[in-house]
Amino acid sequence: MSLDGAGDTSLLLGEEDVPPVVEQTASGSSPFLLTSDHYGRAIPRGLGDLGLPEDELARHIAWDIGIAGVANALSKHLDAHLVAQPYSRLVIDCNRPPDAASSIPRISESTVVPGNEGLARDAAEARRRQVFDPYHRRIREVIDHRLRHGIPTVLVALHSFTPVYAGIARPWHVGTLYQRDTGLPPLLLGGLRAQGDLVVGDNEPYAVSDETDYTIPVHGEARGLMNTGIEIRQDLIADETGQQQWAERLATIFGEIEMELRKRGLIVPSPLAGEG
Numbered sequence: 001m002s003l004d005g006a007g008d009t010s011l012l013l014g015e016e017d018v019p020p021v022v023e024q025t026a027s028g029s030s031p032f033l034l035t036s037d038h039y040g041r042a043i044p045r046g047l048g049d050l051g052l053p054e055d056e057l058a059r060h061i062a063w064d065i066g067i068a069g070v071a072n073a074l075s076k077h078l079d080a081h082l083v084a085q086p087y088s089r090l091v092i093d094c095n096r097p098p099d100a101a102s103s104i105p106r107i108s109e110s111t112v113v114p115g116n117e118g119l120a121r122d123a124a125e126a127r128r129r130q131v132f133d134p135y136h137r138r139i140r141e142v143i144d145h146r147l148r149h150g151i152p153t154v155l156v157a158l159h160s161f162t163p164v165y166a167g168i169a170r171p172w173h174v175g176t177l178y179q180r181d182t183g184l185p186p187l188l189l190g191g192l193r194a195q196g197d198l199v200v201g202d203n204e205p206y207a208v209s210d211e212t213d214y215t216i217p218v219h220g221e222a223r224g225l226m227n228t229g230i231e232i233r234q235d236l237i238a239d240e241t242g243q244q245q246w247a248e249r250l251a252t253i254f255g256e257i258e259m260e261l262r263k264r265g266l267i268v269p270s271p272l273a274g275e276g
Contacts, residue, residue: 012126017044020134022084024072030080031152031267032254035139035215036071037095038064038159040086044131050090051114060162061108062088066237067160073247074158078254083142085135090116092127094135095157095214102212103128109166139219147223152267154184155220155227156254160234161205173236175201177229179208179216184226187260191253205231226266 013020022039041063043050049057056062068084075082085094089105090113096103104124106116146153157177163170174192178185192200208229210217220227230250237243261267 012044012046012130014045018042018086020085020087020131021138022082022086023138024082024084025075025079026081028075028079028081030078031154031258031261032078032080032156033139033142033146033153034071034075034078034080034082034156034158035219036064036067036082036084036158037093037135037215038089039068039071039084041088042086043088043091047091047115050088050116052090052111056111057088057090059111060160060234061111062090064158064160065162065234066243067158067232069240069243070160070232070237070247070250071158073244074250074254077247077251081142083135083139085131087131092124092132094132095159096212097210097214098128098132100211136214136218139215143219143223143225152269153225154261154267155216155225157215157220157227157229159229159231160237161231163233163235165205170205170233171199172201172204172231173198173233175204175206175231177203177206177208177216177231178227179210179213180221181227183266184228184257184261187257188228188230188253191256195249195253201231226261 041057043057071082071084074080090108092098092104093102104116104119104127106113143153145151159177161170161175176185176188176192189200189202192198206212208216216227216229219225232246237246258267
């Protein structure tokens with residue numbers, strides 16, 4: 001295990017590191033804007049492996065297992081713009097307020113993260129400035145563009161959750177997450193429950209709050225967008241087959257939701273909807 005460069009604050013991301021934003025279907029025509037805060041588990045080369053063995057870095061503590069495959073496939077099925085973040089949530093959690101204690105966790109579940117212990121303020125700021133900020137800046141830019149041109153925008157934040165957390169089994173196959181939006185989440189809950197073979201969580205296994213979340217409160221609620229989060233249990237999307245099946249399932253549900261929103265006049269076509 002290596003902690004080389006863990007305190008470097010000037011060039012956290014070098015030429016060999018992946019960019020902090022991944023996008024797909026940027027010119028898609030769908031009103032749904034997809035985000036994925038825990039899409040990947042990359043670590044900047046300068047941080048080594050944060051002092052953790054590979055088996056820990058492959059666990060749910062480092063990323064949302066399986067959600068990248070679902071997000072990619074769903075983006076294609078819906079022709080929806082996806083904005084995703086490829087760095088591990090152990091580097092910095094892009095769905096936490098930067099001033100929250102869980103933003104750069106010293107302990108995740110029961111795992112101590114050596115590379116995050118005793119982190120200097122400027123080192124933490126470098127992670128925020130070079131990973132967190134570019135990702136959220138891009139989401140903001142995309143929303144700005146869409147609103148400026150009258151392109152309907154419905155924010156959907158994609159996540160996955162571990163089947164067992166802190167020794168407690170979770171029965172849900174999927175859950176919807178929300179806080180202030182009372183329009184979209186009921187439609188999603190109804191669509192999921194109509195599948196007939198799912199245990200569906202209503203704000204389970206988590207509920208959105210300003211203290212523990214960032215993407216929905218900041219990009220959805222503060223911008224006045226219809227919004228919801230989705231959590232899929234990780235054992236259901238651990239392989240490509242499961243990821244494709246869930247993307248197809250969600251694409252069907254969101255297709256029905258889009259028709260209902262158009263019927264209610266909550267989203268209207270835009271002549272610029274196909275421009276990125």
